[in-house]
Structures are given as C-alpha cells and as structure tokens.
Amino acid sequence: MKKLKKNVKNKTWFKLDNAGTVFPGQNTQTWSNVIRASINLKEEVDPELLAIATKRCLPRFPTMAVRLRNGFFWHYIEKNPEPPIILPDANNPCLRIKFNEDNRYMFRMFYYKNRISLEIFHALTDGFGACVFLNTITAEYLRLKGYDIPVGGMVLDINEEPKPEEIEDSFVKYASKTGKERLPLFKTYHKIGTRMPKHTTNITTGYLRVNEVKAKAKEYGVTITEYLAGILMYLHIQFQKAEGKKQKDVCMQIPVNSRNQFPSKTLRNFSVNYNLRIDPNWGDYTFEEVLRHLSLSLRLTNNPKHLSVMFAANLSMEKNPFMRFLPLIIKDLAVGLVFAFGAEKTTTSVFTNLGVAKVPDEMMEHIESMVLMPTRGQLNGARVGAASIGNVMAVTFSNMYKETDVEREFFRFLVREGIHVKIESNMQ
Amino acid sequence: MSYCVNCGVELSAGTKKCCLCDTPVINPNEIKDTECSPAFPERIAIPQSSKNKYAAIIISILLLIPNVVCVITNFLFTPELLWSIYVVSSSAMFWFLFVFPFIMKRKLPYLIVAVDAIATAAYIFIFYYYNSPRTDNWFWTVALPIDIVVFVCIAILIAFFSKEHTKAVSAIALLTSVTVLCILFCMIINLHAYSVIATYITMIIGISSFILLIFFIAVEKNKKLYSWLSRKFFY
Incomplete structure (x- = not known):
C-alpha cells in the first residue's frame, strides 16, 4: 500500500478513464463537454485568495492538475507544472475547452461577485468529482479568509496524500465479465427553436x-x-x-x-x-x-x-x-x-x-x-x-x-x- | 422582492422583466434605482478566432515551395515547354477554393463565391489557352457561361438559406435550382454545338423535377394532405 501511495504522488502521467476516452474526440471549435459547478458564498470573492487556494489544492487532485497529450493510439494526461488560471466570470458559461489555452489546463476557475465557479472538461471527471474539487477549493479559500473549516463530506484534506482509489478507473474494476448488453438506439423527439449565437448559452x-x-x-x-x-x-x-x-x-x-x-x-x-x-x-x-x-x-x-x-x-x-x-x-x-x-x-x-x-x-x-x-x-x-x-x-x-x-x-x-x-x- | 404575474416565480431584485415570459415587472413598492447585480456579468467571452489564419498561412507557404521548385526546374531544363503552368494554376485554384476563406478576417460569403468563380474561370482558361486550337472557342461559349451560372446559383442559394425555412420549402428551392441549372447547361451546350437553344435532353429532368415541385408545394400548402401522408407513410 505504501508503494502504491508513493506511485500516485510520483506518477507524471495517467491514462484517461474509460468514459473520458471519448470526450476529446467530441471536442469541436465551438463545443466541448464541460461541467460547470458554482458555489454562491455569502460574501464577495477575493480572486487573489482564490488563486492561492486553487494552487494549494492541486497536488491533492493529481488527475485534475494535468494537460491532455496525444499518444499514438490513445490520449493521455500528464502533470501540468504551470499555475492554474483564475478568470472573471462571463455571460456565456461552458465555453469550449481548447487544449492549448489556459496554461493547458482542462479546467477554469471563475469568480463573479460572491460566486466561485469551476468549469471542467468531462474527460477528467464527472459531476461528483467536479463538486468535490470545487468544495475542497472553496473550503481552502474560506480558510485563507480566516475561517476555521474542517474536512469532511465533499471537502478533502489537502494535506493528505492522494489515494490510489481516488484515481482508479472504476469502470474497469466493476465491469461485468460475462454480461452483455446492446444499447437500443431510437430517434427521439427534439424541441427546436432559434439557435443562440455561437459560443453562447x-x-x-x-x-x-x-x-x-x-x-x-x-x-x-x-x-x-x-x-x-x-x-x-x-x-x-x-x-x-x-x-x-x-x-x-x-x-x-x-x-x-x-x-x-x-x-x-x-x-x-x-x-x-x-x-x-x-x-x-x-x-x-x-x-x-x-x-x-x-x-x-x-x-x-x-x-x-x-x-x-x-x-x-x-x-x-x-x-x-x-x-x-x-x-x-x-x-x-x-x-x-x-x-x-x-x-x-x-x-x-x-x-x-x-x-x-x-x-x-x-x-x-x-x-x-x-x-x-x-x-x-x-x-x-x-x-x-x-x-x-x-x-x-x-x-x-x-x-x-x-x-x-x-x-x-x-x-x-x-x-x-x-x-x-x-x-x-x-x-x- | 417581485413576482411575475404570469409565471408566479420570484424574480431577482431590480429585474425589469420576467426572464421566462418577458412580462414587465412593475412593483411600486420596490425602491427605484436600487443597485441590483445581475446573475451574470454582461461581458461575453468570445474566444479569439482559432488559429485557422496561421494554418492558412503555413499551408500557403508549403504550397509555394513545390511551385517554386517546379517553375525553376521548368525554366532551367525545359524552357521550350511551359509545363509548370499546370502545377502553378492547380495550386492557385486549390488556394483560392480552400485556403483563401480562412485568411479573411470577416467572412463575406458573396466575396468568397465571386473569388471562387473568377479562380475557376481563370483555371479553365489556362487549359483552354494552352491546349485548344484557336479556332475552337469553347471557353467563351461553354465554360465561362456555365461557371457564371453555377456561381450565381450558389450565391442565390446562400442568400436563400441565410434565413430559416421549413424542410419542404428548402427542398423546393434545391429542386428548382437543380432544374434551372440543368436547363441552362443544356441550352449553353446546344448553343455551342448546334447553334440552337434547345432543352430536349433536360426535358426528362425538368418534367420529373416539375412533378416533384408540384408535390412539395402541395404538401407545403395543404396541411390535410401533409397529415394524410404522415399517417400513410409513417415509418
């Protein structure tokens, strides 16, 4: 177990998980599969403290502090040494992710008045993972503001080493060895209307x-x-x-x-x-x-x-x-x-x-x-x-x-x- | 605190209209000119246009290299035969059709169509000039008119499809343009070959398209027919 823990800390690259392998292929110039999670605080957000909090939390999340690379057969993610980007929020959230922008991070942190937002590429995590990441950053931000925030629930201890079970591909671990299913495909109803301009929602x-x-x-x-x-x-x-x-x-x-x-x-x-x-x-x-x-x-x-x-x-x-x-x-x-x-x-x-x-x-x-x-x-x-x-x-x-x-x-x-x-x- | 009289939902302080139904909010009790902060900032983050322009410049440079090599080789070893003109003209044609649109800062579709029309005509003219006997004037009587007709048709279709239309209207427009193009092609070729304006060959296409057009127009106009067809040919 000790060896495994050491491996997580020193690992410089990871395979994308099974679900994550498809998202880079879906990416276009105007659309990315992005999850946005926001927390509305009771006081205005200080962007400088938010930047410090994000930087402090990154080592705890080795599969988020990464950049996407192309292998010959598959995409992979590798450790990103650059500092993360904190931006003022815009009117058009969930903007497409480009892998060579934002210091090559596949997530962006935003602030607007009393709101902290995280937009993260779905290849890295799902809604649950995004919320754990955001809550941990927010807790650290509040600590920097002088509040005493303990760990627990969706707030992880950033002083702890990342655990092997947190970076595992659980799809592989829990997939059935014998069962087979073919998903039925049907054309379904779509409500249509006037499209919003490009890049806006x-x-x-x-x-x-x-x-x-x-x-x-x-x-x-x-x-x-x-x-x-x-x-x-x-x-x-x-x-x-x-x-x-x-x-x-x-x-x-x-x-x-x-x-x-x-x-x-x-x-x-x-x-x-x-x-x-x-x-x-x-x-x-x-x-x-x-x-x-x-x-x-x-x-x-x-x-x-x-x-x-x-x-x-x-x-x-x-x-x-x-x-x-x-x-x-x-x-x-x-x-x-x-x-x-x-x-x-x-x-x-x-x-x-x-x-x-x-x-x-x-x-x-x-x-x-x-x-x-x-x-x-x-x-x-x-x-x-x-x-x-x-x-x-x-x-x-x-x-x-x-x-x-x-x-x-x-x-x-x-x-x-x-x-x-x-x-x-x-x-x- | 205001509520929409239509939707019954509570609205953010200072909101002028309901964001669900656009009903104006009139609340005499709400103090006017209160500083209200919208849920999102007004700034829209439009990303810088992708690196298409740089890619276009790189492709242009890459395209230039073999052309320069061909031109130099041509003049050094076979100056009597101007074969490099075909390489250069083909590259130029490719550049105007596929690279030029990405270099434009503001995409002007009609300008792109005009440039493409001129490039295509110039490309065909080079083949005409170097390969055809002077007695044959096929470029002026066939190639150029067809080039103009095709690109005018494309420009009209761009103007038409810049607005949203129903599927039936779009089908009518496409079918009409195909029919008109076929008839015009036939006329131009017959005029060149037999010096008569005749459209016998395209009659078959024309009649089939005309029948289909009538059908689509009838379906578009007659909701009962549309409904009957939907029921009958439900799949």
Missing part, C-alpha cells in the same frame, strides 16, 4: 426549497430526481403533441452516480447514463402516469448488475484489439462522426441531479447555494442540472435556443404544485 436557474420539493415528491411516492425528470418528460410530451407532427419517443437521459451502487472512491468519471423512453403513440399520458413510468423504469434498471453490464458495454471499444491499435487520429474522427450523427439523436433532454452536497456545518454558514450546470446540447434543447446544498436546490437549464418555453412551463408547473421558485438568468 441561454441559462436559467430556479432556486427551490429542498423540503418543499421532497414533500411533493413523497406525495407522488417518487424521489426528487424522478419527480423533476418526470415533469421534464411530461412537458416534452405536451410540446410534441401541440406541434401535431409524427409522434416520436420522448427520451430522458438521466446520468446516475455509480458510487451509490459500488464502493468506489474515485474522483474520475464514474457515472453512466440511463435513457428512459416513453412512446406518446400509446395514448395520452397524465402526469401521474408519466411519473410512474419513469420512476418504475429507473428503479428497474438502476441496480449494480445492470450497471456493471453497462460498464462492460462501454469498455468494449477499449478492449477490442482492432480498435486499440487504430491510430488516435482515426479514433478521434470516428468518435466525432458517431457523436455528430448519433449521440443526441437518441435523447430528448438530459436531467442530472447531483443530490445534496455534504459539507461541514462550519462551511455551510458561508454558503448560500450550489449550482450544477451541464453544457448546452447540440440537439437537446434544454438540458438540466440540479444540485442541492442545505435547504436550497438549484435547477439550471442550459439551453441552446433563445426560446424559454421548456424553462417557463417547468417552473410554472412547480409553482402550480405549490413550490416556491426564485429565478435568475444570464439573459436579464
């Missing part, structure tokens, strides 16, 4: 009270994720019906944190996407029926056995000898083409819920809310990310279109259900 965040949403979800006998994803699915069915065209399947993509099912402590990617479909041609669905359909489908599929088979399916490319020895340039081209012509065609929208972020009580006193924002889609109109901290839940829409029909109907639905909603947007 229409962002709308609704702040809800966790206890109110929880109580309402409980009334329906479902979880918060199922309840909110159910509303989104129901609204898309209604939108499609109103358009009066051929009724296609409505498919919600729900990324699931696999750490809840397996004893993994990895800070790299370890989430998989469940695609839950409903066929509107079967008849008119009430909200309760949609909710029941989604809830039961999710519960049926969300189990360790199914997850491990999904990992195995995702690993098939990496294990295929033909694919392994294909030059990287061809792999990237193939991934880009598959993504451009396939990926988002099979999903109507995305709903990702981080759940309640656990941080020490001493830190909670300084935090107002936490926001998780997925990158805008290329076909999916409004993609939704949700995160909660304390009793505040932030539901954020990243929309590639100017029209806010989905957001409007979603929040109006919640208001009709008796849930208090406070709205803010980058279009104000």
Whole structure:
C-alpha cells in the first residue's frame, strides 16, 4: 500500500478513464463537454485568495492538475507544472475547452461577485468529482479568509496524500465479465427553436426549497430526481403533441452516480447514463402516469448488475484489439462522426441531479447555494442540472435556443404544485 | 422582492422583466434605482478566432515551395515547354477554393463565391489557352457561361438559406435550382454545338423535377394532405 501511495504522488502521467476516452474526440471549435459547478458564498470573492487556494489544492487532485497529450493510439494526461488560471466570470458559461489555452489546463476557475465557479472538461471527471474539487477549493479559500473549516463530506484534506482509489478507473474494476448488453438506439423527439449565437448559452436557474420539493415528491411516492425528470418528460410530451407532427419517443437521459451502487472512491468519471423512453403513440399520458413510468423504469434498471453490464458495454471499444491499435487520429474522427450523427439523436433532454452536497456545518454558514450546470446540447434543447446544498436546490437549464418555453412551463408547473421558485438568468 | 404575474416565480431584485415570459415587472413598492447585480456579468467571452489564419498561412507557404521548385526546374531544363503552368494554376485554384476563406478576417460569403468563380474561370482558361486550337472557342461559349451560372446559383442559394425555412420549402428551392441549372447547361451546350437553344435532353429532368415541385408545394400548402401522408407513410 505504501508503494502504491508513493506511485500516485510520483506518477507524471495517467491514462484517461474509460468514459473520458471519448470526450476529446467530441471536442469541436465551438463545443466541448464541460461541467460547470458554482458555489454562491455569502460574501464577495477575493480572486487573489482564490488563486492561492486553487494552487494549494492541486497536488491533492493529481488527475485534475494535468494537460491532455496525444499518444499514438490513445490520449493521455500528464502533470501540468504551470499555475492554474483564475478568470472573471462571463455571460456565456461552458465555453469550449481548447487544449492549448489556459496554461493547458482542462479546467477554469471563475469568480463573479460572491460566486466561485469551476468549469471542467468531462474527460477528467464527472459531476461528483467536479463538486468535490470545487468544495475542497472553496473550503481552502474560506480558510485563507480566516475561517476555521474542517474536512469532511465533499471537502478533502489537502494535506493528505492522494489515494490510489481516488484515481482508479472504476469502470474497469466493476465491469461485468460475462454480461452483455446492446444499447437500443431510437430517434427521439427534439424541441427546436432559434439557435443562440455561437459560443453562447441561454441559462436559467430556479432556486427551490429542498423540503418543499421532497414533500411533493413523497406525495407522488417518487424521489426528487424522478419527480423533476418526470415533469421534464411530461412537458416534452405536451410540446410534441401541440406541434401535431409524427409522434416520436420522448427520451430522458438521466446520468446516475455509480458510487451509490459500488464502493468506489474515485474522483474520475464514474457515472453512466440511463435513457428512459416513453412512446406518446400509446395514448395520452397524465402526469401521474408519466411519473410512474419513469420512476418504475429507473428503479428497474438502476441496480449494480445492470450497471456493471453497462460498464462492460462501454469498455468494449477499449478492449477490442482492432480498435486499440487504430491510430488516435482515426479514433478521434470516428468518435466525432458517431457523436455528430448519433449521440443526441437518441435523447430528448438530459436531467442530472447531483443530490445534496455534504459539507461541514462550519462551511455551510458561508454558503448560500450550489449550482450544477451541464453544457448546452447540440440537439437537446434544454438540458438540466440540479444540485442541492442545505435547504436550497438549484435547477439550471442550459439551453441552446433563445426560446424559454421548456424553462417557463417547468417552473410554472412547480409553482402550480405549490413550490416556491426564485429565478435568475444570464439573459436579464 | 417581485413576482411575475404570469409565471408566479420570484424574480431577482431590480429585474425589469420576467426572464421566462418577458412580462414587465412593475412593483411600486420596490425602491427605484436600487443597485441590483445581475446573475451574470454582461461581458461575453468570445474566444479569439482559432488559429485557422496561421494554418492558412503555413499551408500557403508549403504550397509555394513545390511551385517554386517546379517553375525553376521548368525554366532551367525545359524552357521550350511551359509545363509548370499546370502545377502553378492547380495550386492557385486549390488556394483560392480552400485556403483563401480562412485568411479573411470577416467572412463575406458573396466575396468568397465571386473569388471562387473568377479562380475557376481563370483555371479553365489556362487549359483552354494552352491546349485548344484557336479556332475552337469553347471557353467563351461553354465554360465561362456555365461557371457564371453555377456561381450565381450558389450565391442565390446562400442568400436563400441565410434565413430559416421549413424542410419542404428548402427542398423546393434545391429542386428548382437543380432544374434551372440543368436547363441552362443544356441550352449553353446546344448553343455551342448546334447553334440552337434547345432543352430536349433536360426535358426528362425538368418534367420529373416539375412533378416533384408540384408535390412539395402541395404538401407545403395543404396541411390535410401533409397529415394524410404522415399517417400513410409513417415509418
């Protein structure tokens, strides 16, 4: 174990994890798969202290303090000796990542008034890993401000050495050896509108009270994720019906944190996407029926056995000898083409819920809310990310279109259900 | 603290309109001119245009090297035969079609089309000038008119597709342009070969396109027909 620990500290390069291998190939001049996590503090952010805090935290996260390199067959990440970049926030979050910008880091830290934001390339980590990274930096920032913040929950001890289990590729570790699954591909409904200008996204965040949403979800006998994803699915069915065209399947993509099912402590990617479909041609669905359909489908599929088979399916490319020895340039081209012509065609929208972020009580006193924002889609109109901290839940829409029909109907639905909603947007 | 009268959601302090439905916010109790901070700054971070320009310059330099070598070799060893003109003209044609657009600071599509039209005509002219007997004037009667017709058609299509259209209208536009192009090609070639303006050969294409056009226009105009077809040919 001692040898392993030493290895982590001295390791200068890492392979990308199984999920991470596809993201560089999807990258374009105008779009990257980026996760944005923000923490709203109760006081204005000092950028100089934030820079110091980020720099101090980097050695604890060896797989974040890296730059992307091209091997002959695969991309890999290597230790980045440059200082990280702290920037003032802009109106257009989730800007594309370029591997030779920002001192070659694949994450950017932003500050704006009382908000600290982290935008990180999905090849490095998933929403959970991003939030642990951001919370640890924020805790260190608050310590530099003079507050006594202990470690715990999503705040890691930066004086500790990085652990081997935090940098492992858990997909490989927990993939099924025998199970096989072929993911069905269907063309699905997409709500379209007027595209936002290049490099910009229409962002709308609704702040809800966790206890109110929880109580309402409980009334329906479902979880918060199922309840909110159910509303989104129901609204898309209604939108499609109103358009009066051929009724296609409505498919919600729900990324699931696999750490809840397996004893993994990895800070790299370890989430998989469940695609839950409903066929509107079967008849008119009430909200309760949609909710029941989604809830039961999710519960049926969300189990360790199914997850491990999904990992195995995702690993098939990496294990295929033909694919392994294909030059990287061809792999990237193939991934880009598959993504451009396939990926988002099979999903109507995305709903990702981080759940309640656990941080020490001493830190909670300084935090107002936490926001998780997925990158805008290329076909999916409004993609939704949700995160909660304390009793505040932030539901954020990243929309590639100017029209806010989905957001409007979603929040109006919640208001009709008796849930208090406070709205803010980058279009104000 | 203001609420949208339409949506029922609470809005940020100082907001002038609801960001969900654009309904103006009028709250007489809210003190005017209060300093409110928007959720996001106004600055939009547009990344510097990618290094396309530098790549274009590098490609231009790389393209220049074999051309210079060819021209020097040509004049040193076979000065009586001007074969390097084909290498130079082909490289120039490639440069104007594929490199020139990336060098432009502001992308002007009509200028690009005009430059491409001139480059294509010049390229064909070189072949005409060095290879054809002086009695044959095919460049002036066939190549140049076709070049002009094609690039004018491309310019019209760019103007048309700069606005969003339904799939049926787009199909009508494409089909019309293909039909018009075919008829014009036929006319130009017949005029050159037989000195008559005739469109017999393109009649087949023209009639098929015309029938398809009528069909698309009917589908576009008649919602009932569209709905019936959607039901009948549902796949």
